[in-house]
Amino acid sequence: MTEELKSEGKCLYCGKMFPQKEIGKHLAEHLTIMEKESAGKTVSNHVHVEVEAGEMFLHLLVKGDAQMKVIDKFLRDIWLECCGHLSAFGHKNFKVAMSHKVEDVFQPRIKINHDYDFGTTTRVFLKAHKHYQLNLKEKIILLSRNEPLKIMCSMCKKELAVNICTVCWYEEEAFFCEACSEKHAEECEDFNDYAQMPVVNSPRMGVCGYTGGTIDLVRDEPYIR
Numbered sequence: 001m002t003e004e005l006k007s008e009g010k011c012l013y014c015g016k017m018f019p020q021k022e023i024g025k026h027l028a029e030h031l032t033i034m035e036k037e038s039a040g041k042t043v044s045n046h047v048h049v050e051v052e053a054g055e056m057f058l059h060l061l062v063k064g065d066a067q068m069k070v071i072d073k074f075l076r077d078i079w080l081e082c083c084g085h086l087s088a089f090g091h092k093n094f095k096v097a098m099s100h101k102v103e104d105v106f107q108p109r110i111k112i113n114h115d116y117d118f119g120t121t122t123r124v125f126l127k128a129h130k131h132y133q134l135n136l137k138e139k140i141i142l143l144s145r146n147e148p149l150k151i152m153c154s155m156c157k158k159e160l161a162v163n164i165c166t167v168c169w170y171e172e173e174a175f176f177c178e179a180c181s182e183k184h185a186e187e188c189e190d191f192n193d194y195a196q197m198p199v200v201n202s203p204r205m206g207v208c209g210y211t212g213g214t215i216d217l218v219r220d221e222p223y224i225r
Helices: 021-037 068-080 178-189 188-193
Strands: 008-011 017-021 042-050 057-063 087-090 109-116 122-134 139-145 163-165 197-199
Touching: 008 021, 008 163, 008 188, 017 021, 021 042, 021 087, 021 139, 068 087, 068 109, 068 122, 068 139, 109 139, 139 197, 163 178, 178 188
Parallel strands: none
Antiparallel strands: 008 017, 008 139, 042 057, 042 122, 057 139, 087 109, 109 122, 163 197
């Protein structure tokens, strides 16, 4: 997977697509207008979730009085949950508990981490954007998520990959389309036995028993439909 991947997300409000670096600013424009029109009295937090040196991202709008466990569950449902592992939030200077209120944790420019599974850990980072006064009914809303990345088959270089070989993960050829998956199975005994896993839109792709999320399924399917 040496080619540069294009990361972009669709805005929940207008449906337009924006590059990863621009979608946050665009969403802020909508939220600012909504704040002026709603005359809300409840704090809502715009939270950006990202992967270190990665193209996958989430933008969330979370009620300020919701507990951090609401975000934890959402991350599990959309990106992480495979075998019921433990998880935790962290910051180098203060403790972040699941019972803490979102508005108390996400002060402007605060960045925390979230770890799922303390054996084969998947770590993501959550960054606080602006607070808004909105009449938000839902505790958490998905504002945008990266569209499925166009990961090409490592063997034929022509088709989109649908499977990963976790045994060959650190080698050049680890992503395979349907046809090349059959070819790889002839060369790698472990592929059909236990090492074959689906390509999914998650930083936990290829780790432990992860095969995809339970929400926003359109953006979490194998990339050949």
